[in-house]
Amino acid sequence: MSRPTLALIGATGAVGTVMRDIVSTRDDVWGEIRLVASPRSAGKVLRVRGEDVVVRALAPEVFDGVDIAIFDVPDEVSAEWVPIAAQRGAVVIDKSGTFRMDPDVPLVVPEVNPGDARDRPRNIISTPNCTTLSMMAAMGALHAEYGLRELVVASYQAVSGSGVAGSARLYDEIEALAGDRSIGQTAGDVRKALANKLPDESPFPAPVAFNVVPWAGSYKDGGWASEELKLRNESRKILGIPDLKVSATCVRVPVITTHSLAVHARFEREITVADAHRVLEAAPTVVLMDDPANGVFPTPADVVGTDPTYVGRVRQAVDFPNTLDLFVCGDNLRKGAALNAAEIAELVATEF
């Protein structure tokens, strides 16, 4: 086995920053690591594995000699540049939504469907949306034993899902509103207070401090938000259940990092809380925190910055057969993005 050359495209963004940390702290299987970003960021010097690396501008030549390229860039940048990298011989692991539903591109969560990563006719592997990923390790483990049939999901999505600008906006809004104890008492008062202190432009369609915003992504037919349909379609593809029934409502909450999901899951076979505990405790990347009588359940504040998928509040539905209700948390920048991509890259690296 030789040490493949890795390129990180989008090295300066929210996910890119976590990615540099992740490749610096996990088992080092890499030869050269190249950092690539937009021409605006080219020339910056960033640390990876304790070494200074000069960021290169995205161009066809940066892929020369690259074995594996991880892309974390906007959809339209992926659409243009991923095929170029793949044609130049790199196995591309793409974080964007562009190729996820392409039948010739596997969509991989290493704990769930690692074998799919080997069948990649376009030389591209996609990594799922962060909201889907937040629950996949847990739901994959339960599905393997009990056969998942239906999912009803409501999300509590962190602002860093909208990148560095998302986190900055929540910090800005909190600073603008802190100390005013009349905030949150009258319709429109949050908007009014912000209008005096912050520019209107925001990554979110409504104030996110002292508020929740039932919208994530772009508008789709039938009133769906793109993030809600991704959760449906990607879950079906990753789990290999083409007829899985899914309904999701995606809501942004004033949390910096870590997505949470309230999940109502019906299975083919009868399943108890004890059954679910046994499966989840045995799943290597899942942490079970489920003793609510003693205040034990996961919350974003205790999950952020860590790798596992956390599960708590496991309950047998009172009125629905073979059904569990549960609460899942996962760091949307780590397992939800950079970590999953790094794990796929490590899977591919074993082929070299």
Add this chain to the structure above:
Amino acid sequence: MSRPTLALIGATGAVGTVMRDIVSTRDDVWGEIRLVASPRSAGKVLRVRGEDVVVRALAPEVFDGVDIAIFDVPDEVSAEWVPIAAQRGAVVIDKSGTFRMDPDVPLVVPEVNPGDARDRPRNIISTPNCTTLSMMAAMGALHAEYGLRELVVASYQAVSGSGVAGSARLYDEIEALAGDRSIGQTAGDVRKALANKLPDESPFPAPVAFNVVPWAGSYKDGGWASEELKLRNESRKILGIPDLKVSATCVRVPVITTHSLAVHARFEREITVADAHRVLEAAPTVVLMDDPANGVFPTPADVVGTDPTYVGRVRQAVDFPNTLDLFVCGDNLRKGAALNAAEIAELVATEF
């Protein structure tokens, strides 16, 4: 028709404050209005209908001559004092959980089951939990035409649901954390920052600023939180559907006032988005805000301090027959508490 005497028990709390505002601004059908609270608050002077009223300490005599008494006090205080008031001849409207499931006590939402208020063998009428109430006007209207069969609900509950102390805690936490842009980046950092600045005691079992907390109420068998079971049992009783299937996950979010709910609702009959829009637009206390392509959906910041139930994000479930997904917001101190109690009191007042 004569003007009945009204007593407000718990006049100084979070709901009591809103209640004084509500009886001061709605059509005035009342004779005397008496304010009652714990001995600690007795002697305080508070404004009602533009007049100063001295708060009286809770005692059997304060109910002499009272026609209707609205109680907003803890469960154990209701358990002791509601029967005393009812025996002294007052019709009691009780906000606590104590009597809600008593078959001899009607549980009333005036838009949904006003007739139930007349059949009150114990002289007591209960008003529902704020989370249940936040969706009841909307779900009642849809049920009346399409026959509700199943509800899967995830809540986004405001901190004022835990009273004045709940709001104070969120303001305190926000002030303690504002300005520190490392908050929300590392597991435990919110707890650590708060430990240096605030006392540990909180109405909530985890930090609520920059966080969400999947717990509301007390521990019940099977890992359920009391609030989740209330939502099930109270919805069945109010809607008159004893076999309604319900699963709920209740989550506290950093919002001061206004509960939101993501609702997945299956009906007996086929229902489209257009059907739901027609029903909800015709419902007098429901406001439909549903044009997400143009950024129109309800959020707590625009709902707080107002009376209606707001509905948006109405979607026909892709994979589930006869099923809608929707997002509902309601001010938990107004329709969720004080307003519903005042509306029941006004219903009863028409009998005088």
